[in-house]
Amino acid sequence: MNALGDILPGFSRAIVRGDEPPGQINSAYPKHTVSTAIDVYRNNYLGNLHDALAGAYPVVGQLVGNDFFRRLTRAYIGKNPSRSGNLHHYGEQMAAFIAAFLPAQQLAYLPDVAALEWACHCAYFAEDAGTLDTGKLSRLGQEHYPDLVLVLHPACYMVRSPYPIADIWHAHQPGAPDDFHIDLDGGPCNALVIRNDDSVIVGELDDAIALWLSIIQNGTTLGDATAGTLEKHPDFDLQAGLSRLVSQGVFADFLVKGLP
Template identity: 35%
Template sequence: MSTQAAFAAALLDPQQPCPEGLCSANGADPASRFAVYRNNVQSSLINALADSYPVVVQLVGEEFFRAMAGSYVQSCPPQGPLINDYGKDFAGFIDHFEPAACVPYLADVARLERLRVQAYHAADAQPLSHAQIATALADPQALSELTVGLHPSLNLLTSAFAVVGIWAAHQQDASLVGVDLDHGQNALVLRNGLEVEVFTIDQGASTFIQNLRLGQPLSQALETAPAFDLSQTLALLISHNAITHLHHNQVSP
């Protein structure tokens, strides 16, 4: 192992000794100074996770979360320089973190919170005006080849639990009274201006929007989606500035 690799490994694992070869200009004990530095690095990473997953923190409590996040930091060190990217696989870690098994919806809540972070930092895109969209949708014959482009921040999550209800409850009084935890929900996440918004949509709408994201024309996207309210879904996308372009595919002769 290289000196740099050994230093990095010891930095994230408090069980490892201070790396060899360290020295201090003022005569202080290198091991003590390294321990302080290691503690600061680990605390900073745990704090970054807490900032990205505030509802997860509320669900399990500060002490439990910091212990869980500490285990994550030791097993999943940062792979890049952007702190906003750190913890993108935290939900997968929670799935296999045995002490969290008593909160079965925790990982999916983390997935929803991760999508919110991604939406906030997604690229900007100019939405089409309502008038432009209305003109394009007014031609029934062209709808079969109409491709809908969606905002880069838009994403979807399907959960066996009431993830949106759980998340929404923790934006207010943090009480889950009245939330049917085992009622599965489909979440739509997008950024409207500077505000990240979260909506509950039904399975058909989620399938339809996912088909649009895959580049399927409007009519084809409808074919494989379970029954849903198309007008309501399009109204949701339009009113929250999620449609960025419309393209009429040319039909081959």
Template identity: 35%
Template sequence: LPDLQKAFAAYLSGEDGAELALLVRGDSISAVARLRIHRHHLEQSLASALAATFPTVQALVGSEFFVAMARTFVAANLPAQPVLAEYGAGFPAFVGGYAAARDLPYLADMARLDWALNVAFHSPEAPRLAATDLEGLAPDRLLGLTLELAPGGALVQSTFPIDRIWQASQPGVDVPQVDLEAGKVALLVTRRSDDAAFVSLDVAEATFVRAILGGATLEAAAQAAFGVEPAFDLSTSFGRLLASGVFAALR
């Protein structure tokens, strides 16, 4: 049985299956045809799973193009886990190297955003840090805090305006033509209630969040932000992030 399972997995990964066909009963359908049905069904199922995980990418390239791209990915990347929502972590990097998509240089970053939203959506509920949790803390204690993002949170950065591209790709949304030269963006993805969302950050806020993710204290992160934007307002920016529920509650 282990040999049969190994041969079947190899066939589903793209091998010709000649030896496997000898182990499969054909009945009214030949063994080769039966195996092809299994492989086609697998490719179709995984391509559909990828379409559900990367809806913005599919909206940008169209269903036919996406299916062809997804099946190419599937052929070399079978799931390592049984949960399909966890399948596709390597898809953004694959998209970045997919020759047929070279005229869409922002597509890999859109895939990264889709994946981050997927991870956030399926992340567990957990307590979030709120402004009220910090009331009464001495200034030195407050500025000495180190914070973590809530489960599923991620910082997605791009040289393209992927926030506007994402908005323009949503069903029923009428957005003016997106200027791809509009400049880079930084988006903080988080779970929000029963959905996932992102918060757009300016340059100073992105620097602040990167420092926080690197283990810096609140004070050190603020200093990093002041370094790129002297007018950075810690109270306003930190308050906005707290209101968005992006940080995990203090332990």
């Protein structure tokens, strides 16, 4: 145990859990009590985490309204302590939390909207990387294509849902028209999140290329991913799909399995 190990855990539990503050804390101050001091820290603690969640999940906030969102964040904070000094890392478990949050059960699409918002949040803060060098790719002998392993750009994410989450997301962006209509039974959505010129863009992929990309994301070779996709979608057009993804900057690089 280090120099401060005898005091900080108790102080922490007083803030986070409302436990009795440790006795080493002075009890007399000119105009306030220890309880008020702990209350200020607790308010800061809850407020900072709430604000972090509100920053990462603006669409969820609009969909459920301020009061419900505050209930949701309070419950989330109670179950999911922060693990990072960087507040932008806070909120990763929100989609799973909403899925299990009883008061939100009627909004079946909400967990997937949250997953899309988290993907957008991560894309915004992701590291920079180059995009796949098509010249280098075209110089590669065609016999290597089946063994290509494509590396996704760190700001690229895909979120697949049975609900039209991309439409919901677009309808709740600043400046979007108020008179939107979204058909919740309008079929599944494969939302693709990319960063273009520093802006986070949400687009959609058809089922075949989405399946292919989901296999590629696991590090599977181009040959195996394509074979796996063709089993389910015999009309899958690899060349069209791949060139679209490459032009959108989905890939940062490639390597060839078995080559140094």
